Amino acid sequence: MxxxxxxxxxxxxxxxxxxxxxxxxxxxxxxxxxxxxxxxxxxxxxxxxxxxxxxxxxxxxxxxxxxxxxxxxxxxxxxxxxxxxxIPRRSRLLRQAAGVRTDAQVIAANLDVLFVVTSMNAEFEPRRLERYVLAAQESGSEAVIILNKSDLVDDPERYLEQARAVVPEHVQVIALCSLNGDTKALSPWLTPGSTCALVGSSGVGKSTLSNAIMQSEQQLTKEIREDDAEGRHTTTARHLLVLPDDQGVLIDTPGMRELQLWAGEDSGMDVLFSDIEELTTRCRFRNCQHEDEPGCAVQEALESGELDSGRLYSWRKLGRELEWRAKRQDVATQREESRRRGRMIKQIVKHRKNKKTHY
Ligand SMILES: Nc1nc2c(ncn2[C@@H]2O[C@H](COP(=O)(O)OP(=O)(O)O)[C@@H](O)[C@H]2O)c(=O)[nH]1
Ligand SMILES: [Mg+2]
Ligand SMILES: [Zn+2]
Structure with missing residues (x-):
């Protein structure tokens, strides 16, 4: 700076x-x-x-x-x-803000890497990763999947395989144990000038991981003080940490129960579900709904076992959710525009009235 x-x-x-x-x-x-x-x-x-x-x-x-x-x-x-x-952002991670209003909330701006953290225990749910990959794709940052708490399982490889099956091939999936402080696997992304963010459900170990990455004497004491003030192991607000040894900066976030997607211009569906989107180009009918039409390549792939039914379900569900969200966003934008117009007209009318009283 x-x-x-x-x-x-x-x-x-x-x-x-x-x-x-x-x-x-x-x-x-x-x-x-x-x-x-x-x-x-x-x-x-x-x-x-x-x-x-x-x-x-x-x-x-x-x-x-x-x-x-x-x-x-x-x-x-x-x-x-x-x-x-x-300064104009080079990337930003959005979500639908909590509450009833349709409004985008910026989770992190100028982001290079999104570390999506989940843990290898009973709560492990690979399908949950899909929305984070979509959000990362839409944001313009690279998603990296971190399966934390590898110390709790005997066969981390089995979890890695399940996670790899739901994310696109270019997305890296890493297993680690942040409790023992070994974060070497993340060094390819923690580079000078980089901005990384940790996201994922509450309790998966994001703050433990950020503490492990921060391990340098001076920073550690600062972290402990912060912990004391806010209650140990609870992240109450998103915050940005400057990492030691020129490893860039890291944004820690409080846990989200579920990431509510924001429908951007590039939804990321074509990247996350490139296999299904490719199949749809081979259906006999252009307007195929992939239900029970003859010559549906999607249904054929499902029958032959080439396509997993859970994956097809996700594609439909997330696709519908994004469509619904886009419509809501349109309505919200229109409402805001008419409100602005209303305010403007009121001002003009007031201005005219004032003039009348003066002349
Ligand atoms: N066994 C095990 N527990 C962990 C690991 N990482 C974090 N934890 C524990 O998981 C709990 C939640 O961690 P925390 O970092 O607060 O999660 P956050 O809500 O995602 O920030 C704490 O009790 C941690 O000690 C790990 O690698 N292995
Ligand atoms: Mg936390
Ligand atoms: Zn079809």
């Missing part, structure tokens, strides 16, 4: 945490140290935002303006800095 602005009050920073009141940001001092500060988004930025997606989120690069003390111009005050600009 480097200061590139002539105006001393402006500075680049990266969002490391978001809370109800504002943001925690990281910025570089003149000597190259990374320091943490509080920041608020400027009113103008919030006004221009058409949805939550347009506001800064963890992982975003932003431009800060520091307040100056009136008595000593040129000296920063200790009060909050203002976020005046957001």
């Amino acid at each position: 480097r200061r590139v602005f002539e105006d001393e009050q402006l500075e680049f920073a990266r969002i490391s945490r978001e809370d109800r009141v504002g943001y925690q940001v990281l910025c570089a001092t003149a000597s190259g140290d990374i320091v943490s500060a509080r920041a608020l988004s400027a009113g103008g930025m919030r006004y221009r935002a058409q949805s939550r997606e347009d506001l800064p989120a963890v992982g975003d690069w932003v431009v800060l303006r520091w307040a100056e003390s009136p008595e000593t111009p040129g000296v920063r005050t200790s009060s909050d800095a203002m976020i005046v600009e957001m």
Whole structure:
């Protein structure tokens, strides 16, 4: 991170945490140290935002303006800095925000790698991985599947096989035990300048893994202090950690019960289900529903055992979910537009009325 602005009050920073009141940001001092500060988004930025997606989120690069003390111009005050600009994102992981409103929530911005963590115990459910692979594909980041708690099973290979069967071939699947701190398998992704994020259900070991990666004396004590403040082993908010030894940064997230997909332009279905999508091109009828039409290549593959029925079920279910979501998003966008138009018309009417009273 480097200061590139002539105006001393402006500075680049990266969002490391978001809370109800504002943001925690990281910025570089003149000597190259990374320091943490509080920041608020400027009113103008919030006004221009058409949805939550347009506001800064963890992982975003932003431009800060520091307040100056009136008595000593040129000296920063200790009060909050203002976020005046957001640098366009190179990628972002979205989900449908919790609650009834149709709104995208940015889980992580400027992401290179999405570590999808699951554990090798009774809760292991490979089909759950599919939605994360879709989300990663849509976000523009690389998905890596981590099967944690390998110490709990005798045959990790059996789990690896099951996971590999549901994800596309280019997606790597790794088994590890974060309790014993051996995270060497992740080093290909933890490279200088990289941004990785940990996602997955609560309790699979994401925070244990992030602590293991952070293992350096100085950082470890900091982590323990944070743990004490917030309760051990519970991640309450997404936060970005600067990794030691130039391994880039890591975003830890609280557990999600289920990832609610957001329908983006590139859904990722063609990548995750390339085999089925390829089969559909061979059906006799162009508008084949793949139910019981003659010459359906999908049904034939199912009968011959080439295609797994669970996989076909997932393809249908996720496809329908994305279609439904896209429709909801369209409706929400239209509503927002008509609301804006309504506000504009009201303003014009008010303006005209004012004029009448003046003349
Ligand atoms: N046996 C075993 N337990 C683990 C491992 N990794 C994490 N745990 C335990 O799983 C529980 C949940 O871990 P935590 O990191 O808080 O999960 P998170 O909710 O995904 O952040 C804790 O009790 C950890 O000690 C592992 O590799 N093996
Ligand atoms: Mg956690
Ligand atoms: Zn068909």
